[in-house]
Amino acid sequence: MEAPIKLTLARKDYQLKQILQLQKANLMESVDADTASTQGFVTATHDLSLLKRMAETAAPVIAIRERTVLGYCLAMDRSFGEDVSALTFLIKRQDGLMHRGKLLGDSEYLIMGQICVAEEARGKKLPDRMYKYMRACYHLRYTYCVTAVDARNTRSLHVHQRVGFEELDRFQSPDGRNWVLVIWNWRDGMEGFE
Numbered sequence: 360m361e362a363p364i365k366l367t368l369a370r371k372d373y374q375l376k377q378i379l380q381l382q383k384a385n386l387m388e389s390v391d392a393d394t395a396s397t398q399g400f401v402t403a404t405h406d407l408s409l410l411k412r413m414a415e416t417a418a419p420v421i422a423i424r425e426r427t428v429l430g431y432c433l434a435m436d437r438s439f440g441e442d443v444s445a446l447t448f449l450i451k452r453q454d455g456l457m458h459r460g461k462l463l464g465d466s467e468y469l470i471m472g473q474i475c476v477a478e479e480a481r482g483k484k485l486p487d488r489m490y491k492y493m494r495a496c497y498h499l500r501y502t503y504c505v506t507a508v509d510a511r512n513t514r515s516l517h518v519h520q521r522v523g524f525e526e527l528d529r530f531q532s533p534d535g536r537n538w539v540l541v542i543w544n545w546r547d548g549m550e551g552f553e
Contacts, residue, residue: 362425364480366492368418369431375410377428378419385475403473405433409442417469420493422476422485429480432489433472434497434504446470448533449507453540456528463505463527463542469497471506474515490522490543498545510537523547 369375382404405413413419413435422430440450454464471493476485494504508515510529516539524541531537 364422364424364429364483364485366420366422366488368414368496369421369428370414370418372407373426374421374423374428375407375414375419378410378421378431378433379405379407381428381431381475381477382473384477405472412442413439413472417497420489420496422480422489424480428477430474430476430485430489432474432486432493434469434493435472436469436501439470449540452530453505453528456540458503458527458542459544463503466503467501468503468505468542469493469501471504474518486518487522494543494545502544502546504543504545505540507538507540510539516541519543 369378386404410419410433413433416436416438417434419434420432421428435446437450440446450470454462456463458466474486474489490504497504504524505527506519506524508519510516519541522543524543526539527542528540529538530540
């Protein structure tokens with residue numbers, strides 16, 4: 360009988376290294392067009408040093424079976440805006456957007472950096488489970504979770520919508536790529552949860 364897939368926060372080096380391996384295997388450049396279209400892809404790369412610093416502010420959520428990472432959710436706060444060049448533009452843009460009658464920049468939000476599930480673990484709703492776990496871990500510190508999804512990644516857009524994200528903005532980044540900015544209000548529906 361196969362061991363169950365458990366969710367936890369990644370804090371150990373071996374877990375962070377496996378995140379990087381899974382990321383590399385699922386980069387848009389690493390998968391064929393059919394896989395990218397039907398299964399999705401990731402666009403950003405990280406290194407171990409950056410992951411360790413991210414884990415200090417918002418440890419990644421991982422789906423793990425025994426000692427094998429089968430999925431991950433990377434997140435960071437705005438303090439990483441200068442460390443990740445793509446974030447500098449994104450944070451400036453999203454901070455200037457209005458959401459529910461208030462500037463987003465006046466709210467506390469967590470930036471969802473990337474979500475990925477290993478091929479052998481797909482079809483088990485792991486993104487839903489990881490996002491719900493992340494919400495449970497961080498909703499007291501952050502009102503919202505915000506992420507930008509490559510407009511070509513329709514599978515990812517569907518997953519985010521299913522979990523509870525709403526479209527906030529569409530834009531083109533300086534490198535010419537089209538993005539959909541989505542937001543999830545973590546305080547909605549939390550009555551009685553705390």
